[in-house]
Amino acid sequence: MxxxxxxxxxxxxxxxxxxxxxxxxxxxxxxxxxxxxxxxxxxxxxxxxxxDVDFSQWYIVLGDNPNHLNSLDALQKAGINVLSYGNFLTILINFLLLAWVVFLMVKVVNRVRRQDEPAPVQPPADPEDIKLLREIRDQLKANQS
Structure with a gap:
């Protein structure tokens, strides 16, 4: 092939x-x-x-900042080493909210699926005369032993 x-x-x-x-x-x-x-x-x-819930402008300057730049974008363009932890926090919060929304949606879908499933069918109960005949049979077997 x-x-x-x-x-x-x-x-x-x-x-x-x-x-x-x-x-x-x-x-x-x-x-x-x-x-x-x-x-x-x-x-x-x-x-x-x-x-504002946007923390993307939160950062720590890890190197020298000779021009005293104040914005994250300007610092990054100047090539200064910056720890931009705020962007991570914003993305983390967005992810947690997104995960929560997806969880709630899956929960709703599962609930709807359970409602659509037919209820398990219970076998009908045996009539009284059948129960009595079984008891008699069991008693006869017990007496023979």
Whole structure:
């Protein structure tokens, strides 16, 4: 079997198409969740906290700053060594909010799936006469032993 035939067989498998569709939908879903966090949740959190939740301008200058630059962008363009921990904090908060939103969405989907599942069918209870006949049978077996 040639490499081209092997690749064709691999590419045309159903799993490959399912994976491609999942990646495309995941990309679109990522944009929706990202917008939810940035455009809806972060402004509400900013309002509650009473300030801006964007910590990206928080930094520590690790080298000499001869020109006394005050912005992170200017420091980085000047090639001064800067520990920009604020950007990490902003990304971490965004990630935690994003993870929380995804968790809540999965929880809702799981709840809906459980409601759609049919209730397990309980076998009907045996009638009284069957129960009595079984008791008689068990008593007879016990007496024979």
């Amino acid at each position: 040639s490499i081209v035939q092997e690749f064709k067989e691999f590419a045309l498998k159903g799993n490959m198409f399912d994976l491609a569709i999942g990646v495309i939908i995941g990309g679109a879903f990522n944009k929706i969740i990202d917008s939810l966090v940035k455009d809806i949740l972060m402004p509400v959190i900013s309002r509650i906290i009473g300030g």
